[in-house]
Amino acid sequence: MVNRLFRRFKFAFMGLKTMLKKDMHVLSHMVVTVLVILLGLFFSLEKVEWLFIISAIFAVLVTEVMNTGVEYTVDLVTGDYHEYAKAAKDVSAAAVLLSCIYAVAVGLVVFIPYIF
Numbered sequence: 001m002v003n004r005l006f007r008r009f010k011f012a013f014m015g016l017k018t019m020l021k022k023d024m025h026v027l028s029h030m031v032v033t034v035l036v037i038l039l040g041l042f043f044s045l046e047k048v049e050w051l052f053i054i055s056a057i058f059a060v061l062v063t064e065v066m067n068t069g070v071e072y073t074v075d076l077v078t079g080d081y082h083e084y085a086k087a088a089k090d091v092s093a094a095a096v097l098l099s100c101i102y103a104v105a106v107g108l109v110v111f112i113p114y115i116f
């Protein structure tokens with residue numbers, strides 16, 4: 001039981017490592033995440049504000065990870081141009097875009113009152 005749990009964590013961490021190697025976007029997300037956390041500490045955000053910031057950070061990271069998974073799967077299935085391959089990758093990228101819009105909206109709502 002503990003062994004199985006440990007194996008699942010191990011594979012999940014291998015996934016994160018693969019992600020960092022394949023997708024440099026994740027590094028830019030990490031940099032923005034650190035900056036946002038520092039800004040949050042500087043303004044001493046309220047608990048609810050932190051919850052929204054954390055949800056936005058994870059929304060972007062999770063969609064990026066899923067997007068990379070879809071890209072790998074599509075590339076495994078076909079190296080040729082295919083309308084469905086394009087649709088799968090574009091729709092998956094759209095999920096990242098939506099999560100980024102959510103993150104920007106949360107950032108603006110939380111930080112604008114502190115800045116102005």
Ligand SMILES: Nc1ncnc2c1ncn2[C@@H]1O[C@H](COP(=O)(O)OP(=O)(O)OP(=O)(O)O)[C@@H](O)[C@H]1O
Pocket residue numbers: 023071078079080081082083085086089090093
């Ligand atoms: N096999 C394919 N058939 C049709 N269109 C494809 C195919 N592979 C990629 N595309 C198109 O090219 C775009 C870019 O695909 P790619 O695999 O290079 O991902 P990416 O967005 O550059 O991701 P990353 O930079 O994270 O690797 C896709 O969004 C899709 O529109």
